[in-house]
Amino acid sequence: MTDPLLRLLRGLPQATLDPSRADRIRTRCHAALAHRPRRDSIWADAADIWAPLAAGAAGIYLTAVLRQALTAYGL
């Protein structure tokens, strides 16, 4: 960083969080991690399965439509 003003700001001391508060934050976050919602991941897993199936079905449907159209026009 060559800008003297930004270098000056970068040289400012970092703030120190009170250790008891830091521990409290960490503890609360660990608890929240342990109890975080699982529903979205279940739906995400379901989406992983259903998305290719839906794409396959759509492909088959479009192929059938195209085939009928070609038949209708006698091609």
Next chain:
Amino acid sequence: MDRETELGLLDRLRRGDEAAFDAVYDAFNQRLFTFLLRLVRRRDVAEDLLEETWLRLVKHTHRLNEDTRLGPWLFTVARNLHVSYVRSRLLEVSATGGVTPFWFSSADRPSPFETTAARELERRIDRALASLPAASREVLLLVGVAGLDHSDAADVCGITPEALRQRLHRARALLTRALESDTRPGESVLGEVTP
């Protein structure tokens, strides 16, 4: 933290790994706290906003993308929480007056590092930063103090990199002016750091 390490931690964090959270916490906590404290200028409020930032992360781990960049994500949350706080209190924090050595830990006596940190130069910078509009202070803190590059800082502020550059240019000019007006004749704050 290099990108490969970050992606590894992110992957583990998305699966609820506590050790991964601790690693991310250790990597970003001090910078986030410094950013919030210098932005809001009240230790109790900065601590509350910091705690809420981390809680937002753990509550949203399962929604993070595989390539989420943790630094900009965390600073964006912290910044948005600050904006919400200012709006809710109808408080223009940049207009506050006296300067307190807020980087001291309230629980302990100042360490030699903290004592050094309280030098006159830093008090002057702090006064100058406090006199700036919140948007200018924010961009200087993101780029100068938190060390984000222009692109990331623009993402955090929700503006384009070009707008960020312009805002940073204005903020630098304002800070320089504030520092000069707070400097006794014959002194130059910038001269103290210019080789």
